[in-house]
Amino acid sequence: MVGTGGIADGRHLPALDAAPDVAVVAAVDIDVERARECAAKWRIPQSYTDVQTMLDNESPDLVVVCTPPALHRDQSIAALRAGAWVLCEKPPCRSLAEYDEITAAEGEAGPYAAFVFQHRFGSGAEHAKALISQGTLGTPYVALCQTTWFRDDAYYAVPWRGRWDTEGGGPAMGHGIHQVDLLLDLMDDWVEVRAMAGRLARDVETEDVSTALVRFSSGAMGSVVNSVLSPQQASKIRVDLTEATVELSHVYGYTNADWTYTPAKHVTAERVAEWGEPATDETGSHAGQLASLLADMRAGRRPRCSGADGRSSLEFTSAMYKAAVTGRPVFAGEIVAGDPFYTDPSGGRTDWSFPSAPAEQP
Structure with missing residues (x-):
């Protein structure tokens, strides 16, 4: 469990605790005391403040990422490269470019990174x-x-x-x-x-x-x-x-x-x-999506809410932001490498503003 805040404690850890044949082996948080408190509450044997150290020591099958969005890319890629599957909280990451970096780190037959869109699973x-x-x-x-x-x-x-x-x-x-x-x-x-x-x-x-x-x-x-x-x-x-x-x-x-x-x-x-x-x-719960993911892990197949399936809502949201900034329609597949909205949903603007109607209409 990477990140031990409210969503981890309130949703993910109860689901993991109730799942059969699953043992949580480590809790990771930059706040050492919070990591230790989480480990004690959920009877987790180890706590860490560094993701890579945890991966090196524990070799987990699954890493659940519950940190702020800016950390999702690097932590998901580190887990995938260590051979672990990933379940990452929404939003998957900050941009389509980051998403594509995550999926590029997957293996052809896994491990895969899935993203938390639990409402699909009710x-x-x-x-x-x-x-x-x-x-x-x-x-x-x-x-x-x-x-x-x-x-x-x-x-x-x-x-x-x-x-x-x-x-x-x-x-x-x-x-x-x-x-x-x-x-x-x-x-x-x-x-x-x-x-x-x-x-x-x-x-x-x-x-x-x-x-x-x-x-x-x-x-x-x-x-x-x-x-x-x-x-x-x-x-x-x-x-x-x-x-x-x-x-x-x-x-x-x-x-x-x-x-x-x-x-x-x-x-x-x-x-x-x-x-x-x-x-x-x-x-439509975290427990339902976790159960589906665990079944996919055991079968060695790509899970729902991963790959192209997990990318669709992020692409839509990025397109919505681009449409709001530019004031024109945006089409599916339009935001690709070279488009400023591919790497940054704000379009790379430090002073983000929105088009507004003129004070007087003709």
């Missing part, structure tokens, strides 16, 4: 994905994706938050990427994005609100809203198809009850019954 999401991808609910037309959360000034007092060089972006990168990843997993490939972003209330370098319009390869269109200024917090996805509207409404995690299917008027009750229900009621 039974409700898997059921919805199956119905949509199999065409049972018809053709998708409209998609809505909303992450409207609230983070106050005290939240951004943590030095690495709200900065391009340490966090890689604002709520689109650090918060809304969860719901965006789930939306992209439910839909077909995105092909075009247009966006706006603003810094309205928080004393940060990045945005605190963003909106985007997206077109998918099927022709379906969607909108994405990310905010950390919303007193009433919500995480929502809605997909309107020929046969039904599929909706998910929650905040930080869902059960089957948070998914709603509204059939179109022409759909009979018999056809609705054929849609079925999930066989289990699994939340």
Whole structure:
């Protein structure tokens, strides 16, 4: 376990502790006392302040990375080169260039680096994905994706938050990427994005609100809203198809009850019954993604949320930032080596600003 803060203690370590045939052998943190306290609480035999020393001494099968985003690339690459698989918290890293460096360090048959997009792994999401991808609910037309959360000034007092060089972006990168990843997993490939972003209330370098319009390869269109200024917090996805509207409404995690299917008027009750229900009621949790990853490790196959599959939401977010800065549409596959947004989602601007309408319209 690399990084022993709140997400490690509250999500990853409980999942690892409950997983069969798994032993956590070391905790790593630059704060020596915090590493020791974590090790004592979770009955971990060793604690370290340096990742490479831990890798040399322990030779772990899996390294779970729960550090700030600026550290993800180097720590993930070090683990891969040591022969360990990686499960890295979101966002995967700060840029597409860093992501491609991580995947370049993978072996042809592993080890692989997977990234934490746990909302894909709930039974409700898997059921919805199956119905949509199999065409049972018809053709998708409209998609809505909303992450409207609230983070106050005290939240951004943590030095690495709200900065391009340490966090890689604002709520689109650090918060809304969860719901965006789930939306992209439910839909077909995105092909075009247009966006706006603003810094309205928080004393940060990045945005605190963003909106985007997206077109998918099927022709379906969607909108994405990310905010950390919303007193009433919500995480929502809605997909309107020929046969039904599929909706998910929650905040930080869902059960089957948070998914709603509204059939179109022409759909009979018999056809609705054929849609079925999930066989289990699994939340979209870290434990669910860990179980899937462990199964993939044992089978020696590439896990979900790795490689091209893990890159899609990062590419979308980078494209959204580029669209917001340039004021023009950005297309899938456009951001490649040589593009300033490939190495830095801010486009390399030290004074990041957003296009604004002129004071007087003609």
